[in-house]
Amino acid sequence: MIKKALYTPLIASAFIAHVASAEQWKYAFEESLTEVQGVYATKFKEHIEANSDYTIQLFPYGTLGESADIMEQAQAGILQFVNQSPGFTGALIPEAQVFFIPYILPADQDHLARFFKESKAVNEDFKTLYADQGLELLKMYPEGEVAMTTKEAINTCSDLDGVKFRVMTNPLLVETYKSFGATPTPLPWGEVYGGLQTNIIQGQENPTFYLYSTKIYEVTDHITYTGHSNFTTAIMANQDFYSELSEADQQLVQDAAAAAFDYIVEYQKALETTELEKIKAAKPDMNITVLSDEQRQCFKDAAAEVEAKFVEMTGDSGNAILTQLKADLEATK
Structure with missing residues (x-):
């Protein structure tokens, strides 16, 4: 679902360094601000900013390059958060391709939401696989029937x-x-x-x-x-960044991811x-x-x-x- 954009790591790094401050976290995603990932990111940002002194700088699609570019930046710690579909992460984490087996996910939206919220595979097993790539998996969520x-x-x-x-x-x-x-x-x-x-x-x-x-x-x-x-996507944090947060700030991030999840599973149903x-x-x-x-x-x-x-x-x-x-x-x- 990614559109083409010009990108160089040097320009992106300089741009991020210019806009960032010590209290600002950076979050890039694969869609526009008004599309599903953008709506999720906005809700995540709103929760963080309403419950802390941190601010979130959002980078919609095209700001920092293609999907592979923003993933590299997240792994390098240039970005604190990244939203990427397993469709692209599958090259990095082959097991993530499981979501592309036809008819593996239910058509019923309520069942689908419960699955993503309660699944051991998603919330425990995949966390380990993402951690092996320097990423803290926060949430996976659906974007709609393909x-x-x-x-x-x-x-x-x-x-x-x-x-x-x-x-x-x-x-x-x-x-x-x-x-x-x-x-x-x-x-x-x-x-x-x-x-x-x-x-x-x-x-x-x-x-x-x-x-x-x-x-x-x-x-x-x-x-x-x-x-x-059903198109599946995921929000991740750079693992070094996340592990260095205080326990309270880790809980803040988890709560923001959960609040945005609860909003987006209802939001995308009507789309x-x-x-x-x-x-x-x-x-x-x-x-x-x-x-x-x-x-x-x-x-x-x-x-x-x-x-x-x-x-x-x-x-x-x-x-x-x-x-x-x-x-x-x-x-x-």
């Missing part, structure tokens, strides 16, 4: 045959779209609109709110809901409906399809193949995460 946008109608997997489908640079997502019958094409977000416009690619996936805010509907003709995925209505108003001839259970079956059948690929890619560690995640999903029904 929809496909394409040039031609998609009613079954065979309709994706030969379709060059843009995916994030995530190995398991590549395998997912291979199993769906498409030709997965990893591209940075900045090339997606133009790629669709010039027919270099013929499809991509994202939550509904992002289809509207980025105007992707302008260069595609069909939005299809297969129910195969599919409201933003889809905006798309319809902007492009009345847009074709919107929700696949039936029968039409979804081939996509569901492909999930077993993708799950096997995930275990192959991640070994015992990934298999343990997958087993625990499934147990957590069952426990939070």
Whole structure:
């Protein structure tokens, strides 16, 4: 979901040094201030500033570079906080790709919220994996059901045959779209609109709110809901920074992450409906399809193949995460 931006580490470091003060923490994310990650970040900032003398400087998408850039800055301690989807973190933490196994997450929003809030896999096991990369995982949260946008109608997997489908640079997502019958094409977000416009690619996936805010509907003709995925993202802190905080300040950060989580899980529930209505108003001839259970079956059948690929890619560690995640999903029904 990342748009293209110019970035050099030297310029970014100089800019951050200029705006930062001893009492200011820095937080970068992958979307605009008005999109889901931006809304979460704003609520996080509001809680910190209302309950302490600290201030939070927010860096929306494009301020400091691409997703890989802000992650590097967080690991280096230039940023105190970073919000990044496991879709990109998957290259750093392969087990995080588990969220891209089709149909692994529930469609029911209340169940999904309980899962992220109570899951041992998310709140304990993943914390260890992120810590190994110098990151303190604070929260994972959902951004909304992923929809496909394409040039031609998609009613079954065979309709994706030969379709060059843009995916994030995530190995398991590549395998997912291979199993769906498409030709997965990893591209940075900045090339997606133009790629669709010039027919270099013929499809991509994202939550509904992002289809509207980025105007992707302008260069595609069909939005299809297969129910195969819900976009997951995560907020992290630089681990050295977090470990050096007082116990009270650590609790402040945890409380801010929890408050923002409670807000965002309710906020994002309505976005599919409201933003889809905006798309319809902007492009009345847009074709919107929700696949039936029968039409979804081939996509569901492909999930077993993708799950096997995930275990192959991640070994015992990934298999343990997958087993625990499934147990957590069952426990939070």
